[in-house]
Amino acid sequence: MRSLAIYGKGGIGKSTITANISVALAESGYRVLQIGCDPKHDSTRLLLGGFTQSTVLDLLKERSNPPTLGDVILTGYKGIKCIEAGGPEPGVGCAGRGIISMATFLNKSGLDLNDFDFVIYDVLGDVVCGGFGVPMRNEYSNEIYVVSSGELMSLYAANNIAKGIRNFSNPCGKLAGIIGNERGVKGEDQLLEEFAERLGTRLLTIFPRRELFREAELNCMTIMEYAPQSELADQFRKLAELIASGPGTVLPAPLEEDELLELNLVYCDGRSLRRVPRPERTRTMAFEPTPDFSIARPQLKREVRPTHFADRDPLHGCTLGGAHNVTAQLRDCVTVMHSPAGCAYMSIDGLMSVGYRGKLSALPHLLPNLLSTSIGEEHVVFGGEGHLEELIIDAHRRLRPRAIFLITSCPVSIIGDNWDQIVRKLCSGGIKVIPVQSEGVIGGDYQRGMVNAYRAIADEFIDRTVSPQPDRLNLVGERNTSRFADRNFASMKEIFEGLGLRVNCRFVRDTTTEEVRNFLRGEVSVLASKDALCTELRSLLYDGYGAEFLDAAFPVGFHETVEFVTKLGERFGRERAADDLVASAERDYTAAKGSLKRALSGKKVMIFSYTQHLDWLIATLLDLDMQILKLCLYDSCTERNFRSAYKGLVDVESGYPPEKRGQDIIDMKPDLVLTNYIPRELVGDAVYDIIPLSPLNGFYGGLEQARAWAQKMRVRFQEGWREDAELFDLAP
Ligand code: SF4
Secondary structure, three states: OEEEEEEEOOOOOHHHHHHHHHHHHHHOOOOEEEEEEOOOOOOOHHHHOOOOOOOHHHHHHHOOOOOOHHHHOEEOHHHOEEEEOOOOOOOOOOHHHHHHHHHHHHHHHOOOHHHOOEEEEEEEOOOOOHHHHHHHOOOOOOEEEEEEOOOHHHHHHHHHHHHHHHHHOOOOOOEEEEEEEOOOOOOHHHHHHHHHHHHOOOEEEEEOOOHHHHHHHHOOOOHHHHOOOOHHHHHHHHHHHHHHOOOOEEOOOOOOHHHHHHHHHHHHHOOOOOOOOOOOOOOEEOOOOOOOOOOOOOOOOOOOOOOOOOOOOOOOOOHHHHHHHHHOOEOOEEEEEEOOHHHHHHHHHHHHHHHHHOOOOOOOOOOOOEEEOOOOHHHHHHOOHHHHHHHHHHHHHHHOOOEEEEEEOHHHHHHOOOHHHHHHHHHHOOOOEEEEOOOHHHHOOHHHHHHHHHHHHHHHHOOOOOOOOOOEEEEEOOOOOOOOHHHHHHHHHHHHHHOOOEEEEEEOOOEOHHHHHOHHHOOEEEEOOOOHHHHHHHHHHHHHHOOOEEEEEOOEHHHHHHHHHHHHHHHOOOHHHHHHHHHHHHHHHHHHHHHHHHHHOOOEEEEEEOOOOOHHHHHHHHHOOOEEEEEEEOOOOOOOOOOOOOHHHOOEEOOOOHHHHHHHHHHHOOOEEEEOOOOOOOOOOOEEEEOOOOOOOEOOHHHHHHHHHHHHHHHHHHHOHHHHHHHOOOOO
16 A cells, blocks of 8 residues: 655645545556545545535534444545545634544554555645644655645745755655645746655656646546546546656655745746755655664554543543553663643552552652643644654653653644654664554544553563573562552562562563563463442553463452362362361451441441442441442443342442432431542441552452451541531531
């Protein structure tokens, strides 16, 4: 597949020329897709007999569900496939951003460009903002052709496009030539020749001004269809042949403004030409499909994955924060956020505040390892790539990290910064930059960002040649934002060591790239939870790397932990050690349970929860002879499937509407209400306590929670703190 972009000033005739080239290529047997990237959406009209097709952007705007490929592709003359991007009305919105949205849609739609021999983008060239530059990027086009007449403004636009090509393309450039379209100005042909020569490219052909163009257009046809025997049709055939033969592409040398003016004066007024020596900046290369200059990271094309963990609004967090949650855990790496400073602040503040509350050990390395490009007005207007490049080079020089993760924010995607190119350039210069698929909320929610980061780390560092070593375990998906993270690791480690096992790699928490590299030394991997995130990580590592997983996750509470230790003992042939561990824990658990029962036995409990894995909690309540009145499960953004060994024993209501809670508590009169978030208005006489989203692991996790319930109940009866509301005039 070859991918062409045809640029030119609005009204210069590039859509007519593009449609005719498409037909000429199709006539030679090539499979062609033409994509119109002009808000006027008339690129494909002549291929469709004058029919104006629905545009991608209109369909995206009008429909609540995304359109399908069938909605946006029509088949035109000679079987040419046609797509129109569309765009906003003049004077409103951002047409450039529209091009980015169209490109993202096509990426996600499953369109396989390899089904075509030629994909041709027909792009408006007046406005070379980030969005209009998208078809110039390496992942979209291999060659760029510019349509121009000899008029000053047309040449001016063509020169600007050449500047854009210098910014966007690979080191060898991709300007494939100028296509002349006469307007009848004085000395036009020579002027175009001279212009092309100065750019360092060639003039492929010049189409004369002919009434036939207008006639064909009035009949809603291309010249190729309307007058196939005409000279013009032959000229298009020759041009198509030239294109198909693979013309040389160059890195153009755009003209200075006064140079451009002088050229015009020379040819229009016959003034003498001042030969300005051109800098040696052009380089010709033979055509090769999608030249690859990414030495360290060949695969930079943005992959498409679902953005939400569950398709429920509102979006929970953004991919930027989620990705940083994970990349921050590699002690020998640096994370660069291409973002406003506020995004970096929000992200680090989230990690640090949880860290401080939980007195986590993984904190010290977090701050120096996060840098932000702090993009502002200036970068939005002029592009932030240069600043990003400087920051990464500086971070590489000062901090000497093993790798630099690049996480992008939504503003960067909205303006269409071409950071891919910077990554390629830096990687080819020896700096290891690992882009994590992000784009803020555009890329998805917090957990999607986490998975993207885990994937990037695995792809980059896990060494597939490493062999498993006995008695080594990997830990996968530890909760970095849990205040119990360190305590949980300690209690799990105690169990592993009790069975004579060693932790090989924590994927990914407070670790190094070397430990990740040796991930496959771990004989077995253990998930930190069975939630949706960990389930996806398991697939990632099992499908991608053949990692074996224990059929149990970090346990909470006595009964889960007994099962966990037993399975671990069986897997590693340490049954005796596992039995001893369980027996000793059982003695301690029974003693602790006895004292708590005195305070809690017979108490009535209601549970309101977003988390759906609650067997540890139910088991603890039942162990303490407490009475569960009702288990109310809210719709969760990340989990839907309630699974429980106690399903028949407990009254469960799934999809519970939060507004029912108050009345249910008044009606059912529980002594204790357990919930993920304690509401501001407390109804009834119950004591309220939190169900941690990430509870304490190990034999005693459930009892630790129960200890808090017992304490709260004691405090309430002795002190009557609720009466304090009257002091502050808050009583109803
Ligand atoms: S949603 Fe966008 S702007 Fe907000 S923190 Fe995330 S990346 Fe930054």
